[in-house]
Amino acid sequence: MPESDExxxxxxxxxxxxxxxxxxxxxxxxxxxxxYIARTGPAASSAPTDGHEQAAVIKFxxxxxxxxxxPNDEALEGxxxxxxxxxxxxxxxxxxxxxxxxxxxxxSVHHRHDPSDFAGLRHIVIPFxxxxxxxxxxxxxxxxxxxxxxxxxxxxxRINQK
Numbered sequence: 001m002p003e004s005d006e007x008x009x010x011x012x013x014x015x016x017x018x019x020x021x022x023x024x025x026x027x028x029x030x031x032x033x034x035x036y037i038a039r040t041g042p043a044a045s046s047a048p049t050d051g052h053e054q055a056a057v058i059k060f061x062x063x064x065x066x067x068x069x070x071p072n073d074e075a076l077e078g079x080x081x082x083x084x085x086x087x088x089x090x091x092x093x094x095x096x097x098x099x100x101x102x103x104x105x106x107x108s109v110h111h112r113h114d115p116s117d118f119a120g121l122r123h124i125v126i127p128f129x130x131x132x133x134x135x136x137x138x139x140x141x142x143x144x145x146x147x148x149x150x151x152x153x154x155x156x157x158r159i160n161q162k
Contacts, residue, residue: 004096007084010124012091012142013037013056017073020128023151024068025159031060032158033126033133034151037144038089055147057158062138064103064121072130079132081125088127097123100136 015022015035022035034057060066071079073088086092104118124140126133147154 004101005081005084005098006095007081007086007092007125008095010091010093010126012058012124012126013144014089014091015056015126015128017089017129021151022068022126022128022131022133023155024066024133025152025155026063026066029062031063031066031135031137032155033058033060033135034145034147034155034158035126035128036147036151053146053148054144055151055154056142057145057154058140058142059158060124060135060137060140064136064138065099066133066135068133069131071132073127076127076132079127086125086127089129091124091126094123094125097121097136099123099134103136 014037016038020035022033025032034055036055076082076086076088079086081092081094100118100121100123103121104115107113107118120138121136122138124135124137145154145158
């Protein structure tokens with residue numbers, strides 16, 4: 001693991017530790033990620049375990065690449081960023097990302113390559129219960145939504161709002 005990768009907390013709602021059920025919808029320019037959020041406050045302990053009430057919907061604009069899958073929370077220690085402080089259910093941003101540097105190196109063979117195109121990119125990591133999401137993106141926005149059912153439907157509704 002390169003010495004450059006440094007983690008700082010990212011301002012995303014923390015995912016539910018039991019069943020965040022992340023869903024992704026992406027095209028060539030934008031990516032939407034939805035997941036159930038952690039319950040907090042006095043109602044958290046009495047909340048039903050078979051239903052969720054709120055989800056985070058995050059729109060990554062101008063993303064370059066994303067990864068989604070292993071490791072889960074029990075194997076997160078095997079992720080190369082765990083040595084830098086990556087912890088289950090704690091969204092993080094990677095400063096001086098080796099992944100962004102790798103993407104820039106790959107693009108360097110292009111005849112119009114401009115290293116400054118990579119300067120504003122940001123590397124986000126969100127560890128979930130059964131998977132880990134990572135994204136290199138230009139910017140993002142997030143919102144909380146009531147989500148009593150299918151998260152895929154929540155994303156389709158969000159896209160249709162424009």
